[in-house]
Amino acid sequence: MSVLPEWFALLVFVLFGLLFGSFGNVVIWRLPRAESIVSPGSHCPACGHQVRGYDNIPVISWLVLRGRCRDCGEPIAVRYVVVEAASGVLFGLAAFRYGASWQATVAAACFWLLLVLAIIDLDHMRLPNVLVALLAGIGVLGAVVSEQFDVTLAPLTYGWVAHPLLLSVLGAALGMGLSGGVAALYGLVRHKRGLGMGDVKLLGALGLLTGPYVVLALFAGSILGLVAGLWASRGSELSETRIPFGPWLAMGGIVVMLGGPSVWEWYAHAVGIA
Ligand SMILES: [Zn+2]
Numbered sequence: 001m002s003v004l005p006e007w008f009a010l011l012v013f014v015l016f017g018l019l020f021g022s023f024g025n026v027v028i029w030r031l032p033r034a035e036s037i038v039s040p041g042s043h044c045p046a047c048g049h050q051v052r053g054y055d056n057i058p059v060i061s062w063l064v065l066r067g068r069c070r071d072c073g074e075p076i077a078v079r080y081v082v083v084e085a086a087s088g089v090l091f092g093l094a095a096f097r098y099g100a101s102w103q104a105t106v107a108a109a110c111f112w113l114l115l116v117l118a119i120i121d122l123d124h125m126r127l128p129n130v131l132v133a134l135l136a137g138i139g140v141l142g143a144v145v146s147e148q149f150d151v152t153l154a155p156l157t158y159g160w161v162a163h164p165l166l167l168s169v170l171g172a173a174l175g176m177g178l179s180g181g182v183a184a185l186y187g188l189v190r191h192k193r194g195l196g197m198g199d200v201k202l203l204g205a206l207g208l209l210t211g212p213y214v215v216l217a218l219f220a221g222s223i224l225g226l227v228a229g230l231w232a233s234r235g236s237e238l239s240e241t242r243i244p245f246g247p248w249l250a251m252g253g254i255v256v257m258l259g260g261p262s263v264w265e266w267y268a269h270a271v272g273i274a
Contacts, residue, residue, distance in 0.1 A: 009100035017091025018058035021084035028119045046074035058084040097258050114250035121246030127198035139208025143168040171207030175214040179203045199245045206253045213260040221252030
């Protein structure tokens with residue numbers, strides 16, 4: 001696939017990212033409500049009017065309509081555009097990092113799932129199993145076919161653990177073991193839940209995708225989550241503020257999939273162990 005000029009591949013990925021972002025908005029709204037994600041077509045939540053095809057162009061339609069429904073004039077939440085744009089940017093990053101390749105396609109699919117999971121977690125404080133399972137499926141499938149298609153997102157290259165499937169299983173065990181341990185410890189000390197089972201499962205899926213680099217994802221996600229928690233709780237008790245952990249884990253996962261080995265090198269250098 002690398003015969004395509006780089007800018008063209010980047011453009012194609014960004015355009016697909018915008019379209020998938022638009023679909024992501026549908027999934028984010030309907031999946032937690034157990035509504036069909038294919039029918040009926042999109043409609044305005046205020047007046048119920050069907051959204052016309054030409055009013056359903058990612059980002060552009062929202063700008064043309066100046067953020068209002070064509071029928072009733074009710075504002076359309078800026079969140080929809082943010083999700084579309086974020087999806088476009090994430091697909092672009094996948095292409096930028098991996099070129100026009102299978103890896104870029106796999107990375108883009110994972111980023112899309114993580115974006116949708118993050119927003120659903122923000123809205124509903126839960127991570128739907130079906131999306132986490134899709135992520136895990138990509139991880140296992142990627143490891144199985146990585147001899148034929150180079151799809152490994154965060155490869156390790158030394159010794160007997162170099163087999164991709166073994167790395168995936170090791171990553172899942174590390175991700176679920178560490179987060180499960182933290183959750184159990186937190187429950188013992190604080191007598192309430194910090195991490196949910198959804199977070200533990202998500203770390204298992206991230207482990208299947210990134211192997212042992214999942215530890216970095218957990219570490220990065222924890223720091224981001226702590227900063228967000230401190231910010232959200234300003235003026236009130238930190239322990240009383242409930243923020244979902246999924247979005248920060250998702251961000252940690254994306255960072256690792258984009259640059260796991262270099263993030264690790266940077267960190268190892270910074271703390272003086274390499
Ligand atoms: Zn309307």
